[in-house]
Amino acid sequence: xxxxxxxxxxxxxxxxxxxAAQAGxxxxxxxxxxxxxxxxxxxxxxxxxxxxxxxxxxxxxAIIDNLDYIQNMGFTALQISPVDKNMPQDTDSGxxxxxxxPVDKYAVNENFGTAAxxxxxxxxxxxxxxxxxxxxxxxDMAYAIPGKEPGSGQLGPGAVTDFSQFNPFNQAEYYHxxxxxxxxxxxxxxxxxxxxxxxxxxxxxxxxxxxxxTMSGDxxxxxxxxxxxxxxxxxxAKHVDPAFLPLxxxxxxxxxxxxxxxxxxxxxxxYSNLTGLENYSVxxxxxxxxxxxxxxxxxQMLSAVQELCENAPSLENFAENQDQTRFAxxxxxxxxxxxxxxxxxxxxxxxxVYQGQEQHTQGGATPDNRRPLWTTGFNTQxxxxxxxxxxxxxxxxxxxxxxxxxxxxxLELYLDNSTMAMSKGPQDVQTLTVYSNQxxxxxxxxxxxxxxxxxxxxxxxxxxCTDVYSDSIGHLNVSMNAxxxxxxxxxxxxxxxxxxxxxxxxxxxxxxxxxxxAKSSASQSMAGRWPTIVAVVALLMxxxxx
Numbered sequence: 241x242x243x244x245x246x247x248x249x250x251x252x253x254x255x256x257x258x259x260a261a262q263a264g265x266x267x268x269x270x271x272x273x274x275x276x277x278x279x280x281x282x283x284x285x286x287x288x289x290x291x292x293x294x295x296x297x298x299x300x301x302a303i304i305d306n307l308d309y310i311q312n313m314g315f316t317a318l319q320i321s322p323v324d325k326n327m328p329q330d331t332d333s334g335x336x337x338x339x340x341x342p343v344d345k346y347a348v349n350e351n352f353g354t355a356a357x358x359x360x361x362x363x364x365x366x367x368x369x370x371x372x373x374x375x376x377x378x379x380d381m382a383y384a385i386p387g388k389e390p391g392s393g394q395l396g397p398g399a400v401t402d403f404s405q406f407n408p409f410n411q412a413e414y415y416h417x418x419x420x421x422x423x424x425x426x427x428x429x430x431x432x433x434x435x436x437x438x439x440x441x442x443x444x445x446x447x448x449x450x451x452x453x454t455m456s457g458d459x460x461x462x463x464x465x466x467x468x469x470x471x472x473x474x475x476x477a478k479h480v481d482p483a484f485l486p487l488x489x490x491x492x493x494x495x496x497x498x499x500x501x502x503x504x505x506x507x508x509x510x511y512s513n514l515t516g517l518e519n520y521s522v523x524x525x526x527x528x529x530x531x532x533x534x535x536x537x538x539x540q541m542l543s544a545v546q547e548l549c550e551n552a553p554s555l556e557n558f559a560e561n562q563d564q565t566r567f568a569x570x571x572x573x574x575x576x577x578x579x580x581x582x583x584x585x586x587x588x589x590x591x592x593v594y595q596g597q598e599q600h601t602q603g604g605a606t607p608d609n610r611r612p613l614w615t616t617g618f619n620t621q622x623x624x625x626x627x628x629x630x631x632x633x634x635x636x637x638x639x640x641x642x643x644x645x646x647x648x649x650x651l652e653l654y655l656d657n658s659t660m661a662m663s664k665g666p667q668d669v670q671t672l673t674v675y676s677n678q679x680x681x682x683x684x685x686x687x688x689x690x691x692x693x694x695x696x697x698x699x700x701x702x703x704x705c706t707d708v709y710s711d712s713i714g715h716l717n718v719s720m721n722a723x724x725x726x727x728x729x730x731x732x733x734x735x736x737x738x739x740x741x742x743x744x745x746x747x748x749x750x751x752x753x754x755x756x757x758a759k760s761s762a763s764q765s766m767a768g769r770w771p772t773i774v775a776v777v778a779l780l781m782x783x784x785x786x
Contacts, residue, residue: 260494261371261470263516263554267646268639269371270585270632271592272315275562276323276352277337278612279595280306286617292607293334298614300353300361307364309618313598313625314632317371319473321562323358323463324377325349329384332439334607338562339375340475341382341440344407345459355466362468371470373497374463378456378488379476380435380442381406401443408455409445416444430479447484456484457491464492472496477515478507485514497556501563505541509548512555519555519589521545526559530580530677531570535657546588546649553646557584560594562610566603573679574600575723578627582725585631586664586673588650598625627703630739634702634729637737638669640745645669654689658682659720661689672699672728674718682723692716692728699728705740707731 277295280302281288290296303320310318322339325347329335339349348355362372383405399418404410419433436442446452463469477485477498489496498515500508503524511517525541528534546552559580560566567580577600585591596603599616600623603609619625638645645665653672654661661674672692676682693699693710700707703726710716718726729737738744 260464262495263551266317266371266471266495266516266590267553268643269317269590270315270635271317271319271373271556271590272310272313273319273558273561273592273594274303274613275321275338275595275610276300276303277321278610279303280614280618286614288612288614290612290615292610293337294330295335295337295351296612298352298612300357304361304364306618307368307370309620311368311370312620313593313629314636315593316369316636317373317470318365319373319375319592320361322375322377322475323348323352323467327382327384327440331384336382338610340377341442342377343381343383343405345409346407346462358467366468372468373471373473374467374469375473375475376460376463377475378445378447378484379479380444381409382440382442385437385439385441401441403443406443408459409452414446414449414452414455416446418443431481435476435479445480447480453484453487456488460488460492464494470494473518474498474515477511478502482511482514485511489515495554505544505548509545509550512548512550516551517549517555518561518592519545519557522555522587522589523558523564526580526583527567527570529660529675530576530583531567533657533677535660535675535677536655539652539655539660542587542650542652552588552649553590555589556592557587557589558592558594559584560597560609561592562594563606564609565605566601566609567597568600568602569604569609571679572600572602573723574623575680575682576677577624579675579677579723579725581624581627582631582673582727583675585628585635586671586727587662588664591635593628598622598628600624630702631727633737633739634671634727637734637739638665638671638729640736641733642666642669645671653692654687659687661687661692661718663692667694668730668733670730672716672726674720674726674728676720676723676725678720678723680722682720684719684721687718687720689716689718690714693730698731700731700734700740701726701728702734702737702739703727 277298279298281297282299282302324342325344326336326341327343365372403412421429421433423429434444471494478500500511502508505521508521525538529538595613650662650664658678664671695712695714697710734742736745
């Protein structure tokens with residue numbers, strides 16, 4: 241019954257005409273991530289203190305007031321933290337400023353503003369041709385463990401939970417029975433037991449249940465529709481029943497990035513046919529490459545992901561997020577930070593930058609990695625801010641000239657354990673990116689990159705605006721110094737990029753890949769499939785009544 245019902249729902253969803261952003265639309269975007277409570281204050285203060293375990297006052301309206309800061313870096317999408325109402329109590333783990341402790345899926349978190357404010361943020365982004373990506377929690381609900389506040393203690397056998405406090409999952413039958421995760425490497429444990437039973441209890445939703453599947457689908461459809469959301473980030477995706485994910489995403493009708501926190505490509509890529517993904521396996525290898533000198537390991541991981549993951553161009557690259565130690569706390573070396581940021585922006589996949597990375601903000605374990613951005617003064621002269629803007633500019637320019645820059649896999653042209661050179665894109669918009677993990681103390685030397693460009697090509701390092709030529713057989717000599725990265729692009733095609741003295745071409749759509757012809761073709765294809773889909777749905781629904 242459950243399978244038939246949800247297959248019918250899935251078919252109806254496929255048949256529904258939609259302009260919602262999907263994988264191909266997202267592949268050409270770049271994402272800036274904020275924690276709503278920590279991005280900007282409505283009074284504009286840049287000196288207000290912040291107790292990192294408490295609400296600090298950031299709002300959706302304050303994000304609107306500071307969108308220029310994000311868009312001027314070239315970002316074409318914004319990810320915000322979860323928006324639904326969270327538990328109000330103070331606990332030994334602090335308040336729910338982050339949004340991951342929901343109690344009412346149909347109400348917004350009033351600490352961040354009203355439903356109208358959230359809709360205004362969506363409208364403001366779309367007016368700038370930017371996408372809205374919302375982080376969502378699908379694995380559990382939350383409540384403070386009874387007792388003194390701040391709450392302390394541990395749920396034990398026989399503990400009683402008042403499920404009536406939750407909306408819509410207000411009965412015990414919607415949850416897995418109470419149990420602790422004892423083996424975080426065992427799927428039976430981490431998918432069937434409660435993520436937390438200390439200080440804040442996180443009752444684990446039974447995502448195998450038809451009722452939970454239906455209720456989750458109804459909720460996400462309304463959320464996406466009410467706020468014109470373009471994409472989702474799915475928190476703790478590996479902690480739900482894998483079969484639940486495509487049903488949930490189909491109900492949402494937009495592209496989604498699932499969190500599968502693992503350093504191994506096989507485990508991450510096993511989910512790539514169910515959902516889009518944050519590229520955690522590459523993240524861990526990238527950190528090792530630029531902080532521990534293991535460039536070879538990064539190369540091997542890139543090859544593994546390319547081989548094992550479906551739809552690799554739509555995986556999400558990042559060097560920082562709200563759960564991980566910030567790069568500047570691994571090392572304060574600016575050249576290494578530049579290389580890590582350049583990798584995120586120029587490698588295969590969708591780049592995502594977490595608020596503060598462009599300011600080289602430090603931060604260790606949670607909540608230290610969630611410091612407010614406003615204390616940086618929104619400095620638009622910071623070195624990494626300007627580097628981000630330059631990298632976004634060349635990426636957007638290449639994509640607008642030829643969308644194949646996104647879809648063609650990168651080609652490794654040189655590798656040793658401190659240096660890697662990667663070519664990406666078709667000939668006329670090809671980028672050659674050279675990474676180094678030698679840091680600011682790295683010496684001066686000449687790197688010979690074979691088969692870098694067509695013979696005798698003039699190319700420009702867009703990070704220094706230096707022009708060089710490939711030799712008579714297409715090899716390129718790169719002057720390495722102080723461990724900084726290099727990004728080369730055909731000089732003759734820089735016009736319109738706004739870089740290195742060239743003008744900026746206006747009127748291009750930011751993502752530049754979905755043509756009207758493609759949209760028309762998709763609509764015609766769906767129109768042709770509609771009678772068949774209706775017949776199949778009717779047959780399935782009839783079977784469900786037997």
